[in-house]
Amino acid sequence: MLDTASPSEVRHETARIDERAPDFEARSTRGLVRMSDYRGRWLVFFSHPADFTPVCTSEFLAFQNAADRFDALGADLLGLSVDSLYAHLAWIKDIEARFQTRITFPIIEDISMAVARAYGMIHEGSASTAAVRSVFFIDPDGYVRAMIHYPMNVGRSVEEVLRVLSALKESDANQVVMPEGWKPGDPAVLPPPLDQAEADARSDAAGGAWYYTRQEASGDA
Known part of the structure; x- marks a missing residue:
């Protein structure tokens, strides 16, 4: 101890x-x-x-x-x-x-x-x-x-401390990652794709790229 x-x-x-x-x-x-x-x-x-x-x-x-x-x-x-x-x-x-x-x-x-x-x-x-x-x-x-x-x-x-805590909880709850400056209520970002098929699917999503896809653009919001 x-x-x-x-x-x-x-x-x-x-x-x-x-x-x-x-x-x-x-x-x-x-x-x-x-x-x-x-x-x-x-x-x-x-x-x-x-x-x-x-x-x-x-x-x-x-x-x-x-x-x-x-x-x-x-x-x-x-x-x-x-x-x-x-x-x-x-x-x-x-x-x-x-x-x-x-x-x-x-x-x-x-x-x-x-x-x-x-x-x-x-x-x-x-x-x-x-x-x-x-x-x-x-x-x-x-x-x-x-x-x-x-x-x-x-x-x-203290606002930044609250923001980081909220981001950690949101990430854990929804298996997402939090972009620069994220605040509660803002869209999160999907984690990196795990295979080619997932990358291809994200390439067709509106408003994003296969390596940077906002949560709502993928239909997962």
Whole structure:
């Protein structure tokens, strides 16, 4: 378990797309949290560099304001930084007092940096121990399906996080792939054809090409 491992024991591990998310057990602002607790629902697991910082505060307000939208997509939110639990508690209490927003999702402490290193949230050789702005999309079976990393000085777009989550769910549900800029309600694209017959059939479809066929053009919408 990652909660008992030293940073040197996990430094060569990293979360990878289509592999199981590394499990862990950690204290959080909402009690003890285990990665395995989230099986059966999607999880948006994200790190931030430090509490009481301007960009992180703007992100946490945005994530909380969108919490109902994540819940409607069957997803939970989970935050992390290498700050202590007590710093997390003080920060979210101050956010509530100053911005009238109560943070309802857990924020885990990772003072040992074991979880952050296992997920690649702290870059090897970095002079800083702060976690970069990472987002991991973990499916109900516990597999990492997508990752986004931002530098410390650029805030995330919660709308983009929602878009990626929606795209992953749509792709899974309908065996389609999502083109550039796809948003809920837009047409998807069919996966590459598997044989010549399928390629020929798509060549006759209106509004597309055998290698780029919108879902509705094939009659599969």
